[in-house]
Amino acid sequence: MGHKRLRFLVLVAAAMVFSLACGGTSGGGGTTKTYKIGLVTDTGGLNDKSFNHLADVGLEKAKTDFHVQGDVKESKTGDDYIPNLTDFASKKYDLVIGVGFLMQEAVGTVSGQFPNVHFAIIDGAGTDKNGKDLQHPNVVSLFFKEQDAGAMVGVIAGWLEKNGKAKKNKHVIGAVGGISIPPVNHYIAGYKWAAKMEDPMIQVQVGYSNNFNDPAKCKGVAQGQINAGADVLFQVAGGCGLGVLQAAGQAGVYSIGVDADQKDADPSVIASALKKVDVATYTAIQNVVQGKFQSGALTFSIANDGAGYAIDNFDLPSDLKAELDKVQGEIKSGSLTPPADIPA
């Protein structure tokens, strides 16, 4: 009998310690609330090795750090955006995250129907049919300073040309954009600006494939730039841009990936410009959990580690590493500001 009583006492003690510990971390609340977070991907799905995948990485990290129940819905077609967002909202989720600007209109519609549910949208806002931001007080937009990431890979390209470490060293580099829209042009603006800063003699060729899906289209544009002497090519065209990386690999020149780390896409990839969707997603969840949700826009840049670069299939020379660290530090401190518009 005494044995049983002892076990009971131990249990009570353990429960008290546990509840005290929990009370400590949740800021004094008696019970710990489990926050429900819903993530809706666009048609790329979770295995897109880019935005959707990174958003899920951010959600998984939040699940380990906070009391969070995270659920994911993959959209099969554009018809699924509204039903998927609505389902999470109707079940009173604490935060519903839409990935990508294709969902702008859907987020605009559903956030109007559920004013008590928080929404976050990556790379977009909650808009009406005319693309006008509805500025609902329950929506936060997660934007990126793509020019910061573009500038870092621009430093690499410019440094290689200036020091004769590229393949042809004719002071010509290229950038292949998908469609001439702001997020694409931000990347190219930073890239061109930083490359010129490193190597004033450099000539930057900018082309557009008018496509985000078909690698063949981007391959054609890339081959044109390679024929004109470019030996470092920056792709800013999503799935289409894989054709840029392939074209560079076949021609034996360097390429630079975009958005996510594209090291494995082709051996020619020496670096990638990163848009840290995982950091943005995690931050949005953290704000809700800590009661700090604010509508409007959050911008992710080098300053808050929401943008950056990765070195891929390339042995980074120590001089270049030093230059990258210097520029990154200056952008972080604000003494250098990459432009949002492509410089002349």
Place this chain on the structure above:
Amino acid sequence: MPLGSVILAFALGAVICLVTGANPIDAYSGLLCGGAGLTCSQGENSALQISNTLVFMIPLIMAGVAVALPFRAGLFNIGAEGQLIAGAVACTAIGIQFAGLPGVILLPLVLLGGMAAGALWAGIAGVLKATVGAHEVVTTIMLNYVAQWLLRYLIIGGPLQLGPGTSTSKPIGQGAELARILPADNSLVIFGLPASVYRLHAGLFIALIAVAAFAFLLWRTSFGYEIRAVGQSQKAARYAGISYRRTIILTMLIAGGFSGLAGAVQVAGVDHNLTDKYFYDTTGFDAIAVALLGLGSAGGIVFASLLFGALHSGGAIMQSDAGISSNLVLVLQALILFSIAANFIGAIRRTLPFGRAGPAPVLPSELPPAAGLMSEAATPPPETA
């Protein structure tokens, strides 16, 4: 037999669940929740699920008819998707151009415009088939791509683009919008949610009228008799004085009209604009499965559309509730189609020219109508076969 196909598909789907370490009961209760609003375990709203299923069902019915009707004439219309896009484009273009007109005029105008565009799109394949013998399977598939890329041009850099940097069109005028069954009002609460979340629209009635018109056309008109006669035996039909060329062209025109209506109703009832979702849209292809599963009959098409609409709607709930990838839904659809196709394999093989055993029609008497038309346009078959 189709019921058997569905049951077989679900049984195989359960096996796949078990093999991959998931619980099939969880999967199917999630699917049933999202599809029919039953067995919901996590506070889903039943009315919302049913509304979503019906919204997905509406275009499937009309596109299903567009596949089933040519099938009765021995034609494979694989181009319902392209015809649907043509209808959606025409509906949007008219809805934007004449946005100021009152609904009484504009709504019929956009729907008829969509039908006309779909009919035109399918009519190209019909005329090519009847005049030069180009196989409709090939031409309709190709026309799907033409429609998709035309749409992409129109909304990215083309005349319908909303503004620089967007991949959507301008919205259609208010008068071109189909009415919702429940008012689109955020403040009115019905079944515990704002009324505007229930997107079910008057297109439901248009779809049901369309499928009834299909049945009437096929079984109660002389043209329907001609379609069926050509489908049963093209030679016998010719012997009876039926012009198969006219029948082929008219059948494709009417089928395209149904598909075009599906696209127009989707724009007028749900989307109110064009987006690049049509690059991932599969309604016109699901319609092939719907027509086969529904055995080409009006009631069958409605039930098959309801099933596919429920699968579409249920997949997302299954994923978030049971943690099973919504790709299982695609596996189920494929299994259903596969087990139906297993029954149809003979017919499909004989209809496709490259599916035939020999390069030449060795036994003309066994040639089915569609293949017979092909060879007749190229080289006239012997009169006494």
